[in-house]
Structure formats: structure tokens, C-alpha cells
Amino acid sequence: MNLIGPKSIASKAHLVLKVVFILAVVRVLLMSIVPVLAPVLPYRSLQHVSFDVRSGPLFVSFDLLRGTEARWWIWAMELVSRTYQAVVLYLLMRILAPAGLGEPFDLKTPSRLRIMGCVVILGSVLRTLFCAQLLKLGLQPEPGVWISWAIDFDTIFMGIVLFVLAEVFRRGYALKTENELTV
Amino acid sequence: MAIRIHLDRVMLERGISLTELAGRVGITLANLSILKSNKARAIRFSTLDALCRELNCSPGDILKYDSSGGGRSESPL
Numbered sequence: 001m002n003l004i005g006p007k008s009i010a011s012k013a014h015l016v017l018k019v020v021f022i023l024a025v026v027r028v029l030l031m032s033i034v035p036v037l038a039p040v041l042p043y044r045s046l047q048h049v050s051f052d053v054r055s056g057p058l059f060v061s062f063d064l065l066r067g068t069e070a071r072w073w074i075w076a077m078e079l080v081s082r083t084y085q086a087v088v089l090y091l092l093m094r095i096l097a098p099a100g101l102g103e104p105f106d107l108k109t110p111s112r113l114r115i116m117g118c119v120v121i122l123g124s125v126l127r128t129l130f131c132a133q134l135l136k137l138g139l140q141p142e143p144g145v146w147i148s149w150a151i152d153f154d155t156i157f158m159g160i161v162l163f164v165l166a167e168v169f170r171r172g173y174a175l176k177t178e179n180e181l182t183v
Numbered sequence: 184m185a186i187r188i189h190l191d192r193v194m195l196e197r198g199i200s201l202t203e204l205a206g207r208v209g210i211t212l213a214n215l216s217i218l219k220s221n222k223a224r225a226i227r228f229s230t231l232d233a234l235c236r237e238l239n240c241s242p243g244d245i246l247k248y249d250s251s252g253g254g255r256s257e258s259p260l
């Protein structure tokens with residue numbers, strides 16, 4: 001099976017990403033209505049809110065935070081985190097669409113990659129700010145859990161790599177156009 | 184770009200149509216049309232060679248440098 005083109009791995013991955021993106025949007029919508037449902041829905045059903053801080057998954061018990069200001073910060077952090085994940089999935093899906101049609105160098109791919117880079121870096125900075133706020137509120141994480149306000153350089157580096165990739169795709173598109181107009 | 188293609192004039196002089204020339208040169212009609220309408224960014228030596236052979240002319244008859252009608256030169260990247 002080919003990597004790029006119709007009926008290739010890229011086209012199948014595009015379909016999979018479409019489904020994952022829809023699920024991500026549903027998850028964001030559900031997350032956003034949690035506060036509305038809060039008086040009705042017992043928090044026990046949402047016992048654990050998970051989010052990623054630096055390298056490992058972080059689990060904070062929602063029960064422990066009931067009635068505290070930190071609960072809302074965690075909710076906001078989770079919502080922002082999931083939203084930016086959905087945006088990244090959407091952009092990835094749009095980048096894979098032309099590759100699935102056999103034309104990986106698309107006019108809009110460089111700008112999509114640049115937006116993805118911005119979103120990744122912004123998400124990392126926001127997560128750091130949220131963590132700093134949680135520490136300020138005196139949140140005591142569970143044993144084995146680590147909350148840090150340290151800047152996540154790994155993610156920022158990934159964002160910079162996306163900017164470089166955007167430039168690679170921009171040049172690829174320019175070469176493709178050049179080649180198409182060579183007779 | 185200041186390079187002008189005078190393919191239509193040479194073709195008229197030789198009494199050859201675009202379709203016929205495309206078939207003889209071995210390039211598609213679309214590509215020959217791009218060349219004729221000055222939209223091409225580059226031309227292969229093999230294409231130029233075939234055009235000159237079929238039209239019995241030299242490259243200078245087809246390509247002309249027109250400094251007045253320049254416009255901006257486009258960077259390859």
C-alpha cells in the first residue's frame with residue numbers, strides 16, 4: 001500500500017483523524033457544559049480529571065478539590081488543553097487531506113503548519129501558567145503527582161520544528177509550481 | 184519576466200497549428216499552450232531543441248528579450 005495518494009495510508013489516516021477530531025470536539029463540548037450540569041451531576045462520576053504536565057500523565061482527584069477555587073482552574077486548564085488538542089487534530093486532518101489525494105505540497109499546508117506551531121507553543125505556555133496558578137492556590141497533588149510551573153521546553157521545541165516544517169512545505173510547493181510550469 | 188515567446192508568430196509563418204506542433208514535439212497541448220501564452224517559468228533544452236527542429240528555426244526566433252515590458256522578476260523560491 002502506498003503512503004501517499006488515493007487509497008493510501010495517508011487517505012486512511014485522514015479518515016481516522018476525521019473520526020478522532022469529531023470525538024475531540026464532542027469531548028470539548030461535554031467538558032464545557034460540565035459546570036452547567038454540576039448541580040445535577042455528582043462529581044463522583046468525574047472522579048478524576050486527567051491532564052498532561054510535562055512528560056507524564058497527571059491525575060488529580062476531583063473529589064479532593066470540590067468547593068475549592070482550584071477545581072475551576074483545573075477545569076479551565078483541561079478545557080483549554082482539550083480545545084487546543086482538537087485544533088491540532090483539525091489542522092493535521094487538513095494537512096493530510098491533500099496528501100491523501102496524492103498532492104502533499106498544498107498552498108495552504110505551510111500556513112496550517114505555522115498555525116499548529118503557534119497553537120502548540122501557546123498551549124504549552126498556558127499550561128505552565130495554569131500550573132503556576134494551581135501552585136499559588138496551594139494545591140496539594142496526590143503522591144506521585146508532580147505539578148510544576150517550569151517552562152515546557154520540549155513542546156516549545158516541537159512548535160519550532162513545526163515552523164521549520166512549514167518552511168520546508170512552502171519551498172516544496174514553490175518547487176512543485178516551478179516544475180508544473182516547466183515545459 | 185522580460186523574456187517573450189513569439190511562438191504564435193513563428194507558427195503562423197510556418198502554417199502549423201498548436202495541436203499539430205504539440206504532437207510533433209511530443210509535449211501536451213496544455214503545456215504548449217502555457218508556453219505560447221508566456222505563462223511558462225522555464226523551458227527544457229530538449230523542448231526548445233524539438234521546437235526548433237520542427238519549426239526549422241533558431242531559439243532566437245522563438246525567444247526574445249524585451250527590457251521594456253519587464254515586470255518583476257520572480258524568485259524561484
